[in-house]
Amino acid sequence: MHPFKSHLKELDLPIKVLFTGYLGTVAVGYFFALIQILFTHGMADGKFGLSIDDIVYSYYGNRSGTLLETKLNGSMKPYATEQERFALIQWTRDGAEQSEYASSGSKKIIETKCVMCHNADASGIPNYNDFSQLKAVTEQDEGATFASLIRISHIHLFGIAFIFMFVGLIFSFSETASVVIKSTAIGMPYVFLIADIMSWWLTKLHPMFAWLVIIAGMGMAVSFAFMWFTSIAEMWAYRYVFVDGLAVHYHNIRKASAKKLSLDEQTSMSAVIYHAAKQTVCFFIENGVKPLISFIKSKINK
The missing domain is CATH 1.20.120 (Four Helix Bundle (Hemerythrin (Met), subunit A))
Incomplete structure (x- = not known):
C-alpha cells in the first residue's frame, strides 16, 4: 500500500x-x-577538468613540492604571469627566507597579486600579510x-x-x-x-x-x-507520458505480441520476450542451421 x-x-x-x-x-x-x-x-594539477591527480593533490597533496608551488601550478595559475610564478617558486625552493622575501621580488608579487584575497578579512584561507602564515604554505604539500x-x-x-x-x-x-x-x-x-x-x-x-x-x-x-x-x-x-502515452503503447504492444504467440494477454512482457526469442532461435535452427549442416555434409560426402 x-x-x-x-x-x-x-x-x-x-x-x-x-x-x-x-x-x-x-x-x-x-x-x-x-x-x-x-x-x-579540477585545477589542482593545472589542467581544466577533474582527474584522479586533481583528487590526489587536493586531499593527499603533491609530496614532491610545496603547497605554494602546487597552487601556483594549479588552481592559482591564471592569477600570475609565468615570470611571477617562477620567481615565487624559486624563492620557495631556496628556503623561503624572510631576509630574501623583499629582495627576491616575492613580497611585491604577493602584495600585488595575492593579498587581495589572502588577507585578514578572508576566512578559511591563510593571510599572506602575516609572514608566518605565508611561510606555512612553503612547506611540503600534504594536501588538505x-x-x-x-x-x-x-x-x-x-x-x-x-x-x-x-x-x-x-x-x-x-x-x-x-x-x-x-x-x-x-x-x-x-x-x-x-x-x-x-x-x-x-x-x-x-x-x-x-x-x-x-x-x-x-x-x-x-x-x-x-x-x-x-x-x-x-x-x-x-x-x-505515463498514462496516455508510453504506458498505453507498452501494454498494447505486450497484449498484441502475446496474442501472436498464442499466449494469455496478461502475460508479462519479460515472458513474451522470452517466448519470442525462443521461437526465433528455433526458427533459425530449423530453417538456417540444419539446412546448412545438411548442405555441408552432402558436399563432404561428394
Whole structure:
C-alpha cells in the first residue's frame, strides 16, 4: 500500500508549484556546485577538468613540492604571469627566507597579486600579510589539513543531508517506480554521501582511495537525477507520458505480441520476450542451421 494518500499528479497546483520551485532551485545549485568543483579541485594539477591527480593533490597533496608551488601550478595559475610564478617558486625552493622575501621580488608579487584575497578579512584561507602564515604554505604539500577536513565534512553532512531529505520526500509521493526501486533511490544518496566524506579522509591517508571520491560523487548525482526527473515528470507530464502515452503503447504492444504467440494477454512482457526469442532461435535452427549442416555434409560426402 502506498504510504501517502496522494500522488504527485493528484496534488493541488500550489503544492506542485512549491515542489517544482524547490526542485528547480536545488538543481541550479547542484549545477553551480559542479562548476565550483571544476574550478577548485579540477585545477589542482593545472589542467581544466577533474582527474584522479586533481583528487590526489587536493586531499593527499603533491609530496614532491610545496603547497605554494602546487597552487601556483594549479588552481592559482591564471592569477600570475609565468615570470611571477617562477620567481615565487624559486624563492620557495631556496628556503623561503624572510631576509630574501623583499629582495627576491616575492613580497611585491604577493602584495600585488595575492593579498587581495589572502588577507585578514578572508576566512578559511591563510593571510599572506602575516609572514608566518605565508611561510606555512612553503612547506611540503600534504594536501588538505585535518582541521579543514573536519570543517567541510560537518558542513557537507548537514547541508547535503537536508537537500536529499526534501528531494526524497517529494519523490516518495511518486508512483511510477516500484516500492523497492523507490526505497533504494531514496536511501542511496545518504550511503554515497557518507562514502564521499569518508573517501576524503582515506585519500588523505593514501592516494589509492581517490577513485572512491569520484565513484561516490557520481552515485549521488545519479540518485539525485533519477528522483528529480521522476518527480517533475509525474507532476507535470504524468498523464501524457505515463498514462496516455508510453504506458498505453507498452501494454498494447505486450497484449498484441502475446496474442501472436498464442499466449494469455496478461502475460508479462519479460515472458513474451522470452517466448519470442525462443521461437526465433528455433526458427533459425530449423530453417538456417540444419539446412546448412545438411548442405555441408552432402558436399563432404561428394
